Amino acid sequence: MAFPQELLDSLRRAPEDVAFEHGERRVRRGEVLDLVGRFVAGLRAAGVRAGDGVGIATGVTPEGWAAQVAVQTLGARAVGVREGLPAAHLAAVLDGVAAVVTDGSFQLPGVRVLRIGAELLAEYEEPVPCGRPEDLGWVVFTSGSTGAPKGVAYRFDALGEFGIEQRGKTPEGEYRRFLLFGTLSSAVMVLHLQACLLAGGTVVIPAGAPDFPWVLPRLDITAALVTVPRLYRMLDVLRREQVDLSRLRALTVAGSPVEPGLLAEGFERIGSSLRQGYGQTETGKLTVLYRGDVAEHPEAIASVGLPCDGVSVEVRDAAGRAVPAGVSGEVFVRAARAFAGYWGDSASSRSVLVDGWVRTQDIGRLDERGFLYLTGRARDVVIVNAVIHYTGPIERVLASHREVDQAYVVAVPDERTGEAAHAFVVAAPGCVPDPVRLREAVAAELGEGAVPASVTVVGEVPVAESGKPDKGALRGMVVRGA
Known part of the structure; x- marks a missing residue:
């Protein structure tokens, strides 16, 4: 039929x-x-x-x-x-x-x-x-x-x-x-x-x-x-x-x-x-x-x-x-x-x-x-209000800002939105990143739904034994309210 x-x-x-x-x-x-x-x-x-x-x-x-x-x-x-x-x-x-x-x-x-x-x-x-x-x-x-x-x-x-x-x-x-x-x-x-x-x-x-x-x-x-x-x-x-x-x-x-x-x-x-x-x-x-x-x-x-x-x-x-x-x-x-x-x-x-x-x-x-039983994702995403947002593009927008040297985004459970994106940035030399301007940059490039719930400026990003940025440690920082 x-x-x-x-x-x-x-x-x-x-x-x-x-x-x-x-x-x-x-x-x-x-x-x-x-x-x-x-x-x-x-x-x-x-x-x-x-x-x-x-x-x-x-x-x-x-x-x-x-x-x-x-x-x-x-x-x-x-x-x-x-x-x-x-x-x-x-x-x-x-x-x-x-x-x-x-x-x-x-x-x-x-x-x-x-x-x-x-x-x-x-x-x-x-x-x-x-x-x-x-x-x-x-x-x-x-x-x-x-x-x-x-x-x-x-x-x-x-x-x-x-x-x-x-x-x-x-x-x-x-x-x-x-x-x-x-x-x-x-x-x-x-x-x-x-x-x-x-x-x-x-x-x-x-x-x-x-x-x-x-x-x-x-x-x-x-x-x-x-x-x-x-x-x-x-x-x-x-x-x-x-x-x-x-x-x-x-x-x-x-x-x-x-x-x-x-x-x-x-x-x-x-x-x-x-x-x-x-x-x-x-x-x-x-x-x-x-x-x-x-x-x-x-x-x-x-x-x-x-x-x-x-x-x-x-x-x-x-x-x-x-x-x-x-x-x-x-x-x-x-x-x-x-x-x-x-x-x-x-x-x-x-x-x-x-x-x-x-x-x-x-x-x-x-x-x-x-x-x-779902235990993780092969793709690095955050699901905000049931809408999938890939963290890679958010990181690229943040890292391309003149005030930012490095950017990392993690997904953390959130009672209001299911999950929320939280960003950590390392400042470019001589700069003091403004979280408001960074969030505005993400909104302009990717839309409001991709805007991180928080942007935290850190001196360095924790590194896992593999030598890669330790996103698990970053998630822990969010959970602990750091």
Whole structure:
């Protein structure tokens, strides 16, 4: 079945049921299908053809999602455009894009803009999927902290696999009301949105920023996603207030591993609806840890769970050989829904896609029951609010400043953001580095998300026995408050 045929069929089956609840609006499934058909007609009239790239720069709205599905129905490539990108990153995201659909004031020289309104939605065309399985249907860009955003590209056949994954496997009522917020350029959000619609549920978009945990009972939410920092803030509230979460069926925490003690507290205070998920933009969901798993195997509280159906996990040594249970190595995964490669970056694609497997670049081990334990990263990154930022580019920006001789960045757990970047710099001769100016330089080059939480000037950097800078010692300095 060609993607997004299954989604279109699900909208047709119950046209009077509410698909989206957007503040005070109620948008029925038949109305969403009509929106998709009008976008198909408007985009075709605007010259969009199969194989074209079309940016989606909209708010979190039914129209924004319908525009993305219409692009994919035409066999074109939907490209998520995240708000607030630096100009250089935005240009990289829109490289090769024929047009951008927007509901705001988006503009960029040389890029054709199609604004959502009466003109674009004037006609209707029955939506019939045109994409071939081997064509690219979706590109989701990473944060850009490597110096330029990486475009994670999915083929249409992989997009169809996400629907197959959900069919018949979602407990009844779990997706009755799914909370959607943030951005439509988030792969995990959009995939859960689509899972909700396939399950016959309603996608609930709050009028403003969601106030966890109170938003859950107030909007009668049964399924939601949260980052690790948001879970920690929820626990802060639940320690002092009673919040009725009895109708919640699935609260998935993702983005980075949860500290085992806090996860145990979450299971106690929130209940069996809480689960920890591990996955990547390149692969989708890989493993899940449920409260029942921990009840049966208490030691699994330190893991990220068991592989999902259709996912194979191997831990390999530096030579690429699988290692036995209990031995650490790099985590490799295989799934039919994995990405096809990085847009316009064949070298990075070849390094990550290996004989049908995806190198996660995470370090971990499997136990004898198949639980996966993450123990480190093969890549030097910091995950801030579930967004990956590479430390190397941050170090290069700092070290290139005239006041700095050396720069080192480490990732340290943070209750507010999951992890935070902390920088240590050695002054250039005769200079006194100003941390404010250094943080401004990082923001200008890499965006606000990459800015270190602290910049500490040191006389010298501790050195490990290997002769390399001892980042473990630097992390210890942060933890001790040095």
